Amino acid sequence: MPELSWGELAIRLAVAVGLSGAIGLERELRERAAGLRTHMLVGAGAALFTIVSGYGWADFLGGGAGVTFDPTRIAAQVVTGIGFLGAGAIIRHRLSVRGLTTAAGLWVAAAIGMACGAGYFEGALIATGIVLVGLGPLRWIERQALPRSRSSRVVARVDLRPGASVAPVLDALLALGARTSRVELEDDDDRRRVVQVEADVPAGSSTAVLDRLGALEAVTRVSLDE
Numbered sequence: 001m002p003e004l005s006w007g008e009l010a011i012r013l014a015v016a017v018g019l020s021g022a023i024g025l026e027r028e029l030r031e032r033a034a035g036l037r038t039h040m041l042v043g044a045g046a047a048l049f050t051i052v053s054g055y056g057w058a059d060f061l062g063g064g065a066g067v068t069f070d071p072t073r074i075a076a077q078v079v080t081g082i083g084f085l086g087a088g089a090i091i092r093h094r095l096s097v098r099g100l101t102t103a104a105g106l107w108v109a110a111a112i113g114m115a116c117g118a119g120y121f122e123g124a125l126i127a128t129g130i131v132l133v134g135l136g137p138l139r140w141i142e143r144q145a146l147p148r149s150r151s152s153r154v155v156a157r158v159d160l161r162p163g164a165s166v167a168p169v170l171d172a173l174l175a176l177g178a179r180t181s182r183v184e185l186e187d188d189d190d191r192r193r194v195v196q197v198e199a200d201v202p203a204g205s206s207t208a209v210l211d212r213l214g215a216l217e218a219v220t221r222v223s224l225d226e
Contacts, residue, residue, distance in 0.1 A: 004055045008119075016047035016116035019128040020109035026135050032102045042082065042106050043113035050075040050117025075114055082110040105131070154201055155225045156213060160193040164218035169195060172212045177202050192220065 004012075020043025021036055028035030053074035086103030108131055115124040158169055166185055173180060182198040201209055206224055213222045 004051065009051065012051065012116050012119060013044055013047050015121060015124065016043040016113040019043065019112050019116065019124055022128055023105050023109050023112075023131055023135070026132060027102055027105055032099075034102050034106055039106065039109045042085065042109045043116070046075075046078050046082070046110040046113030047117035049078050050114045054118065075117070078110055078114060082107055101135070105135070152201060152206075154199060154206065154209065156197045156199070156209065157223045157225070158195045158197070158213055158219055159221040160195060160218050161220060162187070162191045162193060164193055166193075166195050168216050168218060169197065169213060172216060173197065173199055173201070173209070176205060176208055176212060178209070 017040050021040040024034070024036040024039025027039065054071040086106045090099040090103050108127065112124045112127050115121070115127065156169075156173075160166070160169075166183065170180060170183070178199040178201040180197055180199040182196075184196045185193065187193050210222055210224055213219055
């Protein structure tokens, strides 16, 4: 029965936390539901499950005749079990679904943690690099390469002066070819109006949306979440 030293155990868990945390940091910077700490916990948990599955049963196998051992039995359950956590990151509103990328990130963070727990650091490092490229540069390449006729779902948060009308904001979006699906308006304690608009805008027009809304007289601040 193979054994794992304290040093090797610490290295595997630390690498799992570091690599899965790198993916979580990217999600944190984009202000997604599952960020740095969530991905770190997923990676550490998956690594520990894998370590326990492969090395945690030496005391039970000492001299027991007929005792069978499958080092993949516990680790295999992580693959399906992580789906419940990923489902919590997915948000469905009407015909749109958001959070699929974050859920997939949690799933791959678990896979990276399992690879680290098994000592397969090469695979974990390569997978982390591929994921970070997919979440970063590949996102930009996708936007540039795909036809401009495609639309993307955005949520615009617009701060208005007290008592200002929402109509100019909606008119500006309409002029840019946007299709509005949801509008929320509230007056906060700082004597300002905050409107959140969810809309489908032509692909590549995010900068134009920010410029057009920011140029309105009644608007004091604009932020866009894609």
